[in-house]
Amino acid sequence: MFKINENYLKLPGSYLFSTIAKKVSAYSAANPDKEIIRLGIGDVTLPLAPVVIDSLHNAVDEMGKAETFHGYAPDLGYEFLRNAIVEHDYKKRGADISADEIFVSDGAKSDSGNIGDIFSVDNKIAVCDPVYPVYVDTNAMAGRTGDYIPEQQKWSNVIYMPCTAETNFAPELPKETPDIIYLCFPNNPTGSTITKDELQRWVDYANKVGAVIIYDAAYEAYISEENVPHTIYECEGARTCAIELRSFSKNAGFTGTRCGYTVIPKELERDGHNIYATWYRRQATKFNGVSWPVQCAAAAVFSEEGQKQIKENISYYQENARIIASALDELGIYYTGGKNSPYIWLKCPNNMGSWEFFDLLLNEANVVGTPGEGFGENGAGYFRLTSFGDRENTIEAVERIKKVLANLSK
């Protein structure tokens, strides 16, 4: 008899960003005259860089000629792209990663969910709280998280590592030993970072206890301060414990174009098995690669002109972050992030709950943000704004927020 995967039935409600989108659509349908500014989901607004567009056009033309047509891509992705990644993202950082340790993919979100395929359901995961919900939900889908406890908004078989203002929104080493540790720096949602020494502590810990770190570095391009590691492979020993996820979404605007990559060093072994070989086997079976035009476009990001152009876009978003931060300074609202990250994580004013503040901003300012509670228990009372909006909307949004908060204090 047919049976559904019951793990899916244990999932609470809908995916955070779908819930928000539904709320916003309902508001919009009821108030069609209101102009809503979206600073919720971390989706970029600037168009792709000109060199990326040229490369896409060129590659599409190549697909139309027999001599330059491309069918299935190689399992790991095209070598010219993987070489460019190694040169730019690893060699320059003194990190020892080779081109055949890179798996080009359709993005870090899919990879962060899919990687769990190769791990036993008996492994115990450790996640930050607050956390990017994909790490937890995909483990729940795999049956690795136990049961959902609605009153606590937690799963019974997950190690939650609290990240609070007291810990600078960074996790401390867990008391209970995990098998898989999810780390994301610069962090989504809090925008926090850790130093190289602090990350080294995690690497040493994982090697000591035999855990695997899944390191999500999707926001690396926003690092502006010294002593913040750009890749976990800057740390000694990371090759024997860490998998790194990277993305072209936030640095080069590929949220809709889709390209990312996962790095697995060949010597990463657990339980007598080679993780690289296992992931290779999985990808070769379940994934047919990223299209020729998209891989060419991703490679164009690493050209001299490409680097210049994407840096201009990143600076634009960084300026948006400064605009939001300075409004919060003016309002006397506590926040973190924005410096090494496109996200600003703020304390809801007047001790409001996250969803209460979400409703207030949606209804009164027509501005959409993300309620911190949606990322976990320790996100309660916090709110995330993204700097990925366009300049005019960002300025308009902070003016509207200021007005709403001024009315609140009357």
Ligand code: MLT
């Ligand atoms: C976010 O808003 O947290 C991100 O857009 C999520 C993602 O990159 O999938």
